[in-house]
Amino acid sequence: MLKWKEALKRVADLSGLPLANFRDESAFIQNIIRWLDSKIVNQTPLSVARHPVGIESRIRDIYDQHLNIEMNDIIRVVGIFGTGGSGKTTISNDIYNRISSQFERSCFLKDVRETSKQTGGLIKLQNRLLFDILGTCLDIHDVDRGINVIRHRLSSKRVLLILDDVDELVQIEKLAGDRDWFGSGSRILITTRDQHLLEVFEVDSKYKVKILDENEALRLFSLHAFKKEPLEGYVELSKQVTKYAQGLPLALKVLGSDLNRNLKK
Numbered sequence: 001m002l003k004w005k006e007a008l009k010r011v012a013d014l015s016g017l018p019l020a021n022f023r024d025e026s027a028f029i030q031n032i033i034r035w036l037d038s039k040i041v042n043q044t045p046l047s048v049a050r051h052p053v054g055i056e057s058r059i060r061d062i063y064d065q066h067l068n069i070e071m072n073d074i075i076r077v078v079g080i081f082g083t084g085g086s087g088k089t090t091i092s093n094d095i096y097n098r099i100s101s102q103f104e105r106s107c108f109l110k111d112v113r114e115t116s117k118q119t120g121g122l123i124k125l126q127n128r129l130l131f132d133i134l135g136t137c138l139d140i141h142d143v144d145r146g147i148n149v150i151r152h153r154l155s156s157k158r159v160l161l162i163l164d165d166v167d168e169l170v171q172i173e174k175l176a177g178d179r180d181w182f183g184s185g186s187r188i189l190i191t192t193r194d195q196h197l198l199e200v201f202e203v204d205s206k207y208k209v210k211i212l213d214e215n216e217a218l219r220l221f222s223l224h225a226f227k228k229e230p231l232e233g234y235v236e237l238s239k240q241v242t243k244y245a246q247g248l249p250l251a252l253k254v255l256g257s258d259l260n261r262n263l264k265k
Helices: 002-013 025-043 055-067 088-102 112-117 121-134 143-154 169-176 195-201 214-225 235-245 249-264
Strands: 076-081 105-109 159-166 187-192 205-208
Touching: 055 076, 055 088, 055 205, 076 088, 076 195, 088 105, 088 159, 088 187, 105 121, 112 121, 112 159, 112 169, 121 143, 121 169, 143 169, 159 169, 169 187, 169 195, 187 195, 195 205, 214 235, 214 249, 235 249
Parallel strands: 076 187, 076 205, 105 159, 159 187
Antiparallel strands: none
16 A cells, blocks of 8 residues: 555656647647557567577577677667578567567667668658657658757667668668767667678677577478478478578478468368
8 A cells, every 4th residue: 555655646746748738638638649659559569470489599699698788888789680581570579579678768660671762761760760769750851850850869868779671871870870879778789681781880799690400490390381390291391391491480481381371272
């Protein structure tokens, strides 16, 4: 009871939005709803692989050797690189789900490469970044103006930002161009196929996603193809397929799912 009384007293003392700033109660309520929606969406976990084979050990390596979450007095930029289909995004999704609650705000920008190719794509990404972190739409219309807004509005906030599937330096420069854009303790993760890009940007640490070993590959393929261990009569075929897929999770998933559909016909 004492804890509840103390909590209710603290809530009552919190400053809120003055109703006088709105034309009517309806507008006031809608503003609160939009704010709550942004909070709920931002806290919803990202989807991770249906069968996350081999992910745990790779996440542990990144967390223990590269992120240094316990160090709140530094800003750290970490690059995650590897060939297409190696699981960079899946690993980043899982990391985001595990650690985002430890930051003041967080943002996961998916498909940076594809989005930036669209007309106004970088502006769209800047607006998404600002909305996820600030919880309000600033409606940026100019990329260079967006840089200054990000720098000025986020420089005091401890944030987690993940830039997924980056393929050009300009994408990083317009979204997370310098460490002083973010508050102390922030972590920036960049996933890319291009290791050289990370070297040019001078990230603090790089992690190469390891492809699945033979046993991991066979297990992942079997889970997608048979929902369990390889069916009798399909063991050799399964081994041939996993060898062909070269340890790439995406290839194993696609090939396994295709076989599963054919077996059902």
